[in-house]
Amino acid sequence: xxxxxxxxxxxxFAKRCLHSISDKIKVTIIGGAGEVGRHLGVYVKVNxxxxxxxLYDIVNCEGVSRDLMDINTKPVIKCYKGEKELxxxxxxxxxxxxxxxxxxxxxxxxxxxxxxxxxxxxKKIIEAVPQVNSKLPFIHICTNPxxxxxxxxxxxxxxxxxxxxxxxxxxTSIDTMRARAMLGLLKHIDPTKLDIPVIGGHSAESVxxxxxxxxxxxxxxxxxxxxxxxxxxNASVKLSEIKDNQxxxxxxxxxxxxxxxxxxxxxxxxxxxxxxxxxxxxxxxGVRFFSTRFLMDKNGIKDIYPLPLMDxxxxxxxxxxxxxxxxWLEEHKAISSQQGKENVTQRNLQNSENLMxxxxxxxxxxxxxxxxxxxxxxxxxx
Numbered sequence: 001x002x003x004x005x006x007x008x009x010x011x012x013f014a015k016r017c018l019h020s021i022s023d024k025i026k027v028t029i030i031g032g033a034g035e036v037g038r039h040l041g042v043y044v045k046v047n048x049x050x051x052x053x054x055l056y057d058i059v060n061c062e063g064v065s066r067d068l069m070d071i072n073t074k075p076v077i078k079c080y081k082g083e084k085e086l087x088x089x090x091x092x093x094x095x096x097x098x099x100x101x102x103x104x105x106x107x108x109x110x111x112x113x114x115x116x117x118x119x120x121x122x123k124k125i126i127e128a129v130p131q132v133n134s135k136l137p138f139i140h141i142c143t144n145p146x147x148x149x150x151x152x153x154x155x156x157x158x159x160x161x162x163x164x165x166x167x168x169x170x171x172t173s174i175d176t177m178r179a180r181a182m183l184g185l186l187k188h189i190d191p192t193k194l195d196i197p198v199i200g201g202h203s204a205e206s207v208x209x210x211x212x213x214x215x216x217x218x219x220x221x222x223x224x225x226x227x228x229x230x231x232x233x234n235a236s237v238k239l240s241e242i243k244d245n246q247x248x249x250x251x252x253x254x255x256x257x258x259x260x261x262x263x264x265x266x267x268x269x270x271x272x273x274x275x276x277x278x279x280x281x282x283x284x285x286g287v288r289f290f291s292t293r294f295l296m297d298k299n300g301i302k303d304i305y306p307l308p309l310m311d312x313x314x315x316x317x318x319x320x321x322x323x324x325x326x327x328w329l330e331e332h333k334a335i336s337s338q339q340g341k342e343n344v345t346q347r348n349l350q351n352s353e354n355l356m357x358x359x360x361x362x363x364x365x366x367x368x369x370x371x372x373x374x375x376x377x378x379x380x381x382x
Contacts, residue, residue: 025094025095026054027265029044030089031100032061034099036142039255040261041064042254048075049265050074051076061079091133093133095265096140098142101114122149138268139168144202151289165301168280170278172207173275174252176198183220194216196209196215204234205324206324209228212309287322
């Protein structure tokens with residue numbers, strides 16, 4: 001009897017060990033030494049559903065790695081540096097978060113310039129992923145310009161015969177987060193209680209907040225909506241101006257990427273999760289990529305939701321977003337075909353100042369001065 005129990009126990013133990021090994025989750029953060037990467041590393045480190053975090057950068061990220069190790073949570077931290085260590089960093093990954101690359105600086109201001117600089121970086125990373133992963137991991141691109149780099153990644157994977165559109169996405173959840181934060185501040189509502197669809201892309205002209213479909217239903221005056229929409233679309237540009245073009249969102253981008261990461265990990269663990277991202281899809285006629293809501297499970301994107309209902313104001317925003325994404329896809333082709341070495345015509349991503357907004361803002365400030373100053377202070381500095 002004892003021998004039988006011992007035999008059963010050993011078999012059970014062996015099965016549990018094999019199950020545990022197969023269920024281990026590894027997250028790779030590309031750009032782990034950068035500002036966003038360091039903060040993202042903290043958020044992922046406190047997720048005990050993760051077993052291993054691979055921090056990768058072209059510069060030394062050993063200090064970041066050692067600092068994160070002192071956090072007494074489950075994930076083990078491993079540090080990788082330089083081109084020779086890219087493959088080990090990506091090997092057996094379940095999720096690859098790409099936050100590395102060029103950000104705003106006095107010399108690099110337009111997203112077209114970003115693409116010329118960041119495209120070769122993303123291309124090299126994406127080409128490396130299938131080399132050490134028989135099954136493609138989830139790939140989430142946070143590096144700008146998202147509207148062009150996600151199609152580039154799809155193109156690279158297609159050429160390698162490893163493309164699975166269910167597993168590729170670009171970060172746009174920060175736009176949804178901003179919409180909730182700004183509307184919550186304006187209307188004195190806990191932003192975590194708000195549900196606001198934000199669709200389109202991740203550029204000033206393609207971010208499309210659908211405030212009419214906000215839940216719970218909130219009275220938003222047309223004037224408020226126009227200025228709020230402008231603030232959501234241009235949040236990144238305005239923040240960069242405040243920072244004297246020395247960078248973009250750090251804390252908010254890291255948090256948004258981490259929340260998406262947590263949901264991917266829940267999906268890998270067997271749950272069906274709702275998310276939003278810039279993904280390969282056909283919900284918007286004429287474009288192959290669009291930011292929209294979807295359900296995902298352990299195999300990736302499962303069901304894509306239809307677009308939300310839109311009023312006339314939002315339909316115009318939507319049409320502008322589709323046009324802008326079409327231009328991004330065309331520019332991606334132009335630059336990609338020239339291997340990022342030749343310049344293409346630069347587009348102006350910043351909206352021209354509208355004098356009428358100034359007078360509208362003055363009128364609204366009289367009614368709700370304190371909260372609107374907080375949200376739109378960057379528009380009132382003049």
